[in-house]
Amino acid sequence: MGKLYSFSINTPKEGFVNITSLARECLVDSGIRDGFLVVFVPHTTAAVTINENADPDVQTDLLLGLSKAFPADPAFRHAEGNSPAHLKASVVGSSVTVMIDKGALVLGTWQAIYFCEFDGPRTRKCYFKLA
Ligand code: ZN
Numbered sequence: 001m002g003k004l005y006s007f008s009i010n011t012p013k014e015g016f017v018n019i020t021s022l023a024r025e026c027l028v029d030s031g032i033r034d035g036f037l038v039v040f041v042p043h044t045t046a047a048v049t050i051n052e053n054a055d056p057d058v059q060t061d062l063l064l065g066l067s068k069a070f071p072a073d074p075a076f077r078h079a080e081g082n083s084p085a086h087l088k089a090s091v092v093g094s095s096v097t098v099m100i101d102k103g104a105l106v107l108g109t110w111q112a113i114y115f116c117e118f119d120g121p122r123t124r125k126c127y128f129k130l131a
Contacts, residue, residue, distance in 0.1 A: 002130050003129070004127060005029075005128040006127055007125070007126050009115055009125070009126055010121070011046070011117035011120040012120055012121055013120050014119070014120060015116075016063075016114040016116055017114065017115040019114065020107070020112045022128070023098070023128055026128045027105060032103075033103045035100045035130060035131050037097070037099075037105065037129070037130050038096075038097050039097075039128055040128075041124070041127075042127065045082055045088075046089055046115065046116060046117050046122075047093055047116040047118070048093065048114065048115055048116060049113075049114050050107070050112070050114070051112070052110050052111070053110055053112035066088045066118075067084070070084045070087040072084055088116075088118045089116075098113070
């Protein structure tokens with residue numbers, strides 16, 4: 001049921017990539033008028049969130065707040081050394097759901113969907129499932 005779309009996304013060292021237009025492209029292609037969109041990020045140091053699309057300072061502040069909440073700690077045991085990125089990815093989450101109504105994504109005026117990179121730069125994957 002529904003349709004699965006997969007995209008490659010080139011990410012910065014740490015930061016947000018607005019993927020709302022990709023989601024809208026999938027919606028138009030699918031022809032779905034009423035249903036749900038699930039966005040899923042298949043990574044352990046990246047995530048997806050919905051937040052403000054108007055003032056880019058909000059993205060900067062989100063990253064700053066997350067870095068203050070999850071700083072590097074010599075007590076971390078993970079040998080790869082990127083435990084803060086794992087913590088941020090877990091807290092922000094690997095998926096979001098958006099309602100589809102009358103052929104449009106139900107998002108607030110100031111909302112956009114963001115791919116969140118916490119351990120880049122990398123080429124990442126992002127899935128959109130519409131049903
Ligand atoms: Zn790791």
